[in-house]
Amino acid sequence: DAKTTQPNSMESNEEEPVHLPCNHSTISGTDYIHWYRQLPSQGPEYVIHGLTSNVNNRMASLAIAEDRKSSTLILHRATLRDAAVYYCILREWAGNQFYFGTGTSLTVIP
Amino acid sequence: GAGVSQSPSNKVTEKGKDVELRCDPISGHTALYWYRQRLGQGLEFLIYFQGNSAPDKSGLPSDRFSAERTGESVSTLTIQRTQQEDSAVYLCASSLTGVNYEQYFGPGTRLTVT
Helix, strand or coil: CCCCECCCEEEEECCCCEEEEEECCCCCCCCEEEEEEECCCCCCEEEEEECCCCEECCCCEEEECCCCCEEEEEECCCCHHHCEEEEEEEECCCCCCECCCCCEEEEEEC | CCCCEEECCEEEECCCCCEEEEEECCCCCCEEEEEEECCCCCCEEEEEEECCCCCECCCCCCCCEEEEECCCCCEEEEECCCCHHHCEEEEEEEECCCCCCCCEECCCEEEEEC
């Protein structure tokens, strides 16, 4: 099973960009990189995913290293509502499972 | 449209009793997942259903845990002879089939075994 490594916690000031790193050195060529976040007392929600190219959506951007062994989730302007646990997950092409790990707890400072 | 719903939202049970947790996926979603999340921990995969295929039960922690799903509809997770270590939030998610589709999670059922 493919695994990811993330810092346990990070802080950001409100209105500033946040870069959340994720290492996935054992990634295989067909693994997709997914990001989810979990707000307090809620189920996780999808943020973004990608395979090789950088991706942008209304919530965030995903920057994927050229060797795909790491990726960075970018929140362009952190708000208090972005305070959550962010999970970086590898989704195997032929697999059923999402391995969530313990994620990064993001604190946004007003 | 309606999201994933789970019931009950909270369940308190005595050690040794059986419990049933219910998940109503989003209509049309062929894939359904169950996860367990202990306090302060990440999500732990339990079981995966895909259409009428045999479920992937590789994450079930013991034979006290079982789950059923009829077609692409409701799923129930059953825990027999509950133990205190079963206390956790049980999350259900559904999705369309394929690695390119995201999972939609329900609000979870908080199970407390006393």
